[in-house]
Amino acid sequence: MASLTNRAKVLEQKPMSFMERLYLPAIFKGMAITFAHMFKKKATINYPEEKRPFSPVFRGLHVLNRDEEGRENCTACGLCAVACPAEAITMEAAERKTSEEHLYREEKYAAKYEINMLRCIFCGLCEEACPKDAIYMSETFAPSNFTRKGFIYSKDELLIPNPVTDKEEYEIAKGLREAQLKNK
Amino acid sequence: MITMDLLAIDLAYGLEKLLLIGGIITVSLIVAMYTTYAERKVAAWMQDRRGPNRAGPFGLLQPVADGLKLFFKEEIIPLTSNKTLFVLGPALAMVTAMLTSAVIPWGSSIELFGRNVSLQIADVNIGILYVFGVVSMGVYGIMIGGWSSNNKFSLIAAVRGASQIISYELAMGLSLIALLMMTGSLSLKTIVQQQMEGGWNIIYQPLGFLIFLICVFAECNRTPFDLPEAENELNFGYHQEYSSMKLGLYLFSEYVNMFISSAVVSTLFFGGYDIPFVDETALSLSLGANTVALLGFGALFAKILFFLFLFIWVRWTIPRFRYDQLMDLGWKKLIPLALANMLITALVILWLNK
Numbered sequence A: 001m002a003s004l005t006n007r008a009k010v011l012e013q014k015p016m017s018f019m020e021r022l023y024l025p026a027i028f029k030g031m032a033i034t035f036a037h038m039f040k041k042k043a044t045i046n047y048p049e050e051k052r053p054f055s056p057v058f059r060g061l062h063v064l065n066r067d068e069e070g071r072e073n074c075t076a077c078g079l080c081a082v083a084c085p086a087e088a089i090t091m092e093a094a095e096r097k098t099s100e101e102h103l104y105r106e107e108k109y110a111a112k113y114e115i116n117m118l119r120c121i122f123c124g125l126c127e128e129a130c131p132k133d134a135i136y137m138s139e140t141f142a143p144s145n146f147t148r149k150g151f152i153y154s155k156d157e158l159l160i161p162n163p164v165t166d167k168e169e170y171e172i173a174k175g176l177r178e179a180q181l182k183n184k
Numbered sequence B: 001m002i003t004m005d006l007l008a009i010d011l012a013y014g015l016e017k018l019l020l021i022g023g024i025i026t027v028s029l030i031v032a033m034y035t036t037y038a039e040r041k042v043a044a045w046m047q048d049r050r051g052p053n054r055a056g057p058f059g060l061l062q063p064v065a066d067g068l069k070l071f072f073k074e075e076i077i078p079l080t081s082n083k084t085l086f087v088l089g090p091a092l093a094m095v096t097a098m099l100t101s102a103v104i105p106w107g108s109s110i111e112l113f114g115r116n117v118s119l120q121i122a123d124v125n126i127g128i129l130y131v132f133g134v135v136s137m138g139v140y141g142i143m144i145g146g147w148s149s150n151n152k153f154s155l156i157a158a159v160r161g162a163s164q165i166i167s168y169e170l171a172m173g174l175s176l177i178a179l180l181m182m183t184g185s186l187s188l189k190t191i192v193q194q195q196m197e198g199g200w201n202i203i204y205q206p207l208g209f210l211i212f213l214i215c216v217f218a219e220c221n222r223t224p225f226d227l228p229e230a231e232n233e234l235n236f237g238y239h240q241e242y243s244s245m246k247l248g249l250y251l252f253s254e255y256v257n258m259f260i261s262s263a264v265v266s267t268l269f270f271g272g273y274d275i276p277f278v279d280e281t282a283l284s285l286s287l288g289a290n291t292v293a294l295l296g297f298g299a300l301f302a303k304i305l306f307f308l309f310l311f312i313w314v315r316w317t318i319p320r321f322r323y324d325q326l327m328d329l330g331w332k333k334l335i336p337l338a339l340a341n342m343l344i345t346a347l348v349i350l351w352l353n354k
Helices: A018-022 A024-037 A079-083 A125-129 A167-183 B002-046 B062-072 B083-103 B127-148 B152-183 B188-198 B206-219 B244-269 B280-287 B289-315 B323-353
Strands: A062-064 A089-095 A108-116 A135-137 B109-112 B115-118
Touching: A018 A024, A024 B002, A024 B289, A079 A089, A079 A125, A125 A135, B002 B062, B002 B083, B002 B115, B002 B244, B002 B289, B062 B244, B083 B127, B083 B244, B109 B289, B127 B152, B127 B188, B127 B244, B152 B188, B152 B206, B152 B244, B152 B323, B188 B244, B206 B244, B206 B323, B244 B289, B280 B289
Parallel strands: none
Antiparallel strands: A062 A135, A089 A108, B109 B115
16 A cells, blocks of 8 residues: 555564663663753743733733723624623623713613623634624733632723723723734 | 769760761751752753742742641541551651761861861761661661551552662662772771772772662662652552651651762762862861861762752653563662672782782
8 A cells, every 4th residue: 555645664673782771871861861951941931020922813801992982882782792602791781871871882781791701712703793893802811810700700890991081091901902903 | 083084075075976966967958958949940940941939039948838838738647547657657767868877977077176076977887787777777667658558559659669679779789799899898987088099989880880879769769760659650659648747758758868878879989078189188288177178078068969960860851660670670680780790899809919
């Protein structure tokens, strides 16, 4: 039978030579290898002090977006929840009152919006599904927590800071996002 | 009056020895402590990692943190274990590990307050026999620990450990006989002094050294001979049922053993406290005897540290032997080799003395 690749090697099984049976030369060879490895570049990164650069398409924690006037973009259409393969997103819709026009951009908004970060697989399908540019994924990842409950992120944890009332924080959050976009 | 004088001298002598014992025990414990650190660091480096670097600068407080952790763990004595023996096991392992240090000459002698203080606890004329006796006692630590745990894994590990140590002791003894035929003395101090004059024993006994070194690895239960504590076969071996500082003592005694056996190897084959390429008597005229004695201690320490590194280096290079390979190597390879080495040494000595 013709071989599929020409990389196949014929295995020769012959009794070990005296030098091989002595075992010591092989040990010294191995020791030389391990000794050389002591001076090689370390693969570890000192995590909290030093951070690995993320790729520009990195998908981290979710952020709920606002427009320039500080109104929430989300209209609770539920497309992200439908798109989510891990079923990590739950939401409850509510109707905007006339006095709430400065809070929500459209007539319908998410009264409750939760993402379970233990279920989330960070695939980014919610980001792609969103018609209102309301959800996107940032460059940070979910920090550790002592309880399972702590991983269920509510709306106020996900929302980006308000650009009207909390300009500085918003600039920081936005700036990070802009820097990411520039890197692309 | 005379008896008073004698008593006074004896008191000073006793105090001097007590201080020396305290010093040596402290040094060996600290060295053992930092060998655990070195082990983790070197292991990490050889695997392209960084190793412990969080506790203190460069992670230097890591052994302290490890020790504290062990102290604060719950002390569990299994219900079905033999309680007396269960407690005796780790104590015995530690004591036998420390005992050998008594006959090792840690340096020549220093002048203190008009007294000539020898840096050796006891210059016994059967030093090597003493070392062998104590090393054989080390089996009991393993055997008692494994037996009293009343656990099949521990028992298998203990039996493995005991048979391994006994088998390799034979080759170890035989390899040393060749050395002893050359030196004609069992006192470690005499052996070191002979090496200071006539060159290190490694030059005359390379094969003997190799056999001795392999046997030392086996006696210390270090990889490639760490079958008694093979994690992946026996879940940690003979100290499986141990917790808290009793486990700590077992692990620690392994490192003390490493330190002491490094000292024995350096003393027997690498000139002990002899500073290489330096004439000590000429140097002591210009620098003073005390400085030279301390330098000699430093030289011995450097040799010991090299062997400690060798222990660690080999551990992170070679995989473990199979049990039959271990016995094969011990009985069919090392013992005949040691016997041949002995025979050749005897013939050469006879030929040179004819």
